[in-house]
Amino acid sequence: MPKNITILLVAVSFLISCKFDKQKENSKNTQKAESSVLSKIYSENLVQKDSLTNDFVQINFKESGFVEKMVYATQDNFTKEKIYPCAECFLRKEVAEALQKAKEKAEKQNLKIVIFDCYRPISLQKKMFDIVKNPDYVADPKKISKHNRGAAVDVSLANFEGKLLNMGTDFDDFSEAAHYANTAFKSEERKNRKILRDLMVESGFVPYDKEWWHFNFKNTDFPASDFVWKCK
Numbered sequence: 001m002p003k004n005i006t007i008l009l010v011a012v013s014f015l016i017s018c019k020f021d022k023q024k025e026n027s028k029n030t031q032k033a034e035s036s037v038l039s040k041i042y043s044e045n046l047v048q049k050d051s052l053t054n055d056f057v058q059i060n061f062k063e064s065g066f067v068e069k070m071v072y073a074t075q076d077n078f079t080k081e082k083i084y085p086c087a088e089c090f091l092r093k094e095v096a097e098a099l100q101k102a103k104e105k106a107e108k109q110n111l112k113i114v115i116f117d118c119y120r121p122i123s124l125q126k127k128m129f130d131i132v133k134n135p136d137y138v139a140d141p142k143k144i145s146k147h148n149r150g151a152a153v154d155v156s157l158a159n160f161e162g163k164l165l166n167m168g169t170d171f172d173d174f175s176e177a178a179h180y181a182n183t184a185f186k187s188e189e190r191k192n193r194k195i196l197r198d199l200m201v202e203s204g205f206v207p208y209d210k211e212w213w214h215f216n217f218k219n220t221d222f223p224a225s226d227f228v229w230k231c232k
């Protein structure tokens with residue numbers, strides 16, 4: 001191969017490799033720019049999350065004495081999908097204090113409060129709705145639920161060993177059997193529903209006749225929220 005052609009080839013390959021390096025550099029810069037945008041969004045979210053979580057109280061399941069049955073953090077719920085990243089219960093401070101009162105009342109009767117659901121982020125309610133697409137089962141996310149405001153709880157009762165009391169239906173049974181006043185049940189189930197309703201009402205909650213487990217706090221005038229908690 002003539003010498004000048006060899007020099008030319010070397011020069012061309014040098015130019016090509018420079019071009020590649022340049023492309024690499026450019027893509028690195030783009031990635032850098034993207035990641036700085038992402039970290040900006042992330043840190044803004046964190047600020048937002050922190051200021052939002054200041055209004056919320058988190059139930060400590062390990063020490064509080066509540067029984068954790070947060071079924072939306074598992075696949076064992078009516079959507080058959082895991083909706084929540086992990087089992088955490090957030091409530092507005094006043095709501096959590098009222099639930100604490102209900103817990104103390106339950107304990108006087110040797111019972112524990114079982115928690116199925118608390119604050120529900122709007123985007124996760126939308127996820128539920130997209131799976132089921134039935135407004136009889138999940139509130140249309142366009143209409144804000146009291147759960148989105150951190151002002152509603154889904155609860156039941158258990159004995160001191162943690163065994164759930166018989167309420168006639170499971171949680172999230174959307175049939176008429178779940179209506180509080182359904183008379184098709186034996187006295188035991190009706191008595192259990194009444195114990196739960198009485199102690200919740202005495203503690204500041206308003207019952208919902210179509211779901212024996214659902215209780216709104218007496219004041220639901222909180223903004224709806226969409227912060228999603230972090231999991232350890």
Ligand SMILES: [Zn+2]
Nearest residue numbers: 152153154214
């Ligand atoms: Zn509910």
